[in-house]
Amino acid sequence: MSTEDEGRPPPLPDEVRAALEALRGEKPSPHLRARLQAALIRAEHSRGREPTQSPSPRALSHHPAARVLVGAALAGAVALLLLARGDESGPLSPELLPAREVAFRLPGDGAGWLELPWAHGVHSGEPATVWLETPPPLDFHPRLRDAPSLAKVDCDEARCVHEFTARTGAAATPLRVRIDKPGRYEFRVSHASDVRHVQEHFVVVADQAGPP
Amino acid sequence: MKQSESPAELGARERFEVVVEPLLPRLHRFCLALCRSRQEAEDLLQDSLVRAFLNWDSRDSGSWLGWLCGIARHQFLENRRTQARRRSLLDSVLEGASSVLGSLFEGGTEQPDPEARLCGAEEAELVLACLHALPEKFRLVVLLCDVEDLDYEEVARVLALPLGTVKSRHSRGRARLGVLFTAASSRQAQTVSEGGRP
Numbered sequence: 397m398s399t400e401d402e403g404r405p406p407p408l409p410d411e412v413r414a415a416l417e418a419l420r421g422e423k424p425s426p427h428l429r430a431r432l433q434a435a436l437i438r439a440e441h442s443r444g445r446e447p448t449q450s451p452s453p454r455a456l457s458h459h460p461a462a463r464v465l466v467g468a469a470l471a472g473a474v475a476l477l478l479l480a481r482g483d484e485s486g487p488l489s490p491e492l493l494p495a496r497e498v499a500f501r502l503p504g505d506g507a508g509w510l511e512l513p514w515a516h517g518v519h520s521g522e523p524a525t526v527w528l529e530t531p532p533p534l535d536f537h538p539r540l541r542d543a544p545s546l547a548k549v550d551c552d553e554a555r556c557v558h559e560f561t562a563r564t565g566a567a568a569t570p571l572r573v574r575i576d577k578p579g580r581y582e583f584r585v586s587h588a589s590d591v592r593h594v595q596e597h598f599v600v601v602a603d604q605a606g607p608p
Numbered sequence: 609m610k611q612s613e614s615p616a617e618l619g620a621r622e623r624f625e626v627v628v629e630p631l632l633p634r635l636h637r638f639c640l641a642l643c644r645s646r647q648e649a650e651d652l653l654q655d656s657l658v659r660a661f662l663n664w665d666s667r668d669s670g671s672w673l674g675w676l677c678g679i680a681r682h683q684f685l686e687n688r689r690t691q692a693r694r695r696s697l698l699d700s701v702l703e704g705a706s707s708v709l710g711s712l713f714e715g716g717t718e719q720p721d722p723e724a725r726l727c728g729a730e731e732a733e734l735v736l737a738c739l740h741a742l743p744e745k746f747r748l749v750v751l752l753c754d755v756e757d758l759d760y761e762e763v764a765r766v767l768a769l770p771l772g773t774v775k776s777r778h779s780r781g782r783a784r785l786g787v788l789f790t791a792a793s794s795r796q797a798q799t800v801s802e803g804g805r806p
Binding site: 404405406408409411412414415416418419420421422423424428429431432433435436437438439440443 | 625633661
């Protein structure tokens, strides 16, 4: 740096300026955004296990209304993200679909499998990375051949997050959850492909079949 | 379902996401400029964001972007040091030799990987390849000044450099980038006119 020039920088040729402008259009893909969000969720959970002064997830999760509040906060965050994105948003930005209520009748012998009606059709048959949040009393058991890359991301008292690659389109991977008690359960599904990134929220109301 | 809470009512992660989300494209480009492949850049972006989230409380009063870029750069250097420790001397020699030979065959400019070629606009890919051909000390200054539009003071803070050094590197980096880009564009045009692929 012995010949450092303190003057103004040389002007950029027009073609270089145009190319740098094009570089400004480079954005993280929906898949990457979803991956980043999952990493932050994992980091939050790992930090949440350290002692803090805030109320513990355990205490919150034992309150009947807590899951609804947590769900509302998450939904609000997603909505804020969508609003805050402004000019950065493009056709591939995450989309929040309206919450859907799903009624489920448990079979007479107790537990039953519910297939979540996730909007896999948006991906035009492209494989999608799926993040499924379930309340921990419920297990999520896709058959291995349906979701060979299934990996539980993290689990605490308030929820479990599962990550896997799913097929979409006509041979879409079914998202089946096992429910063994009547009640109200909330599931959040975030799925991203090279085509779209969609976030869905299902509220499942399960009741028991009456005696025959 | 409630659709919006004020940021104060959100959890720590949600508040962090609200702040960071608009900056993601810029931070992503910063990582792309640092790394030689998209995969490496994506890993770096993820590691940097997690580190930023976990150390959010210790952030100083500077801009968010500057703080995040600083974390990404530290993470990048840390990754490089870790890789260097793992790599044997022989590996280094072999890699160096293949890199030099590769550059000679490609006319001195590193070519983006096939995925990168498909993903971005040709122009952006070309200028990114030219940025990668610049020494890092020029590359980051040019990126931050000419792509991200940061002022010299901010760039000096992000890169922990004196203001004069930033100005100097900007001048020299710009000049080198102009030469590299012109040469690469000519090569590309020539290849196309000869009927080959760029």
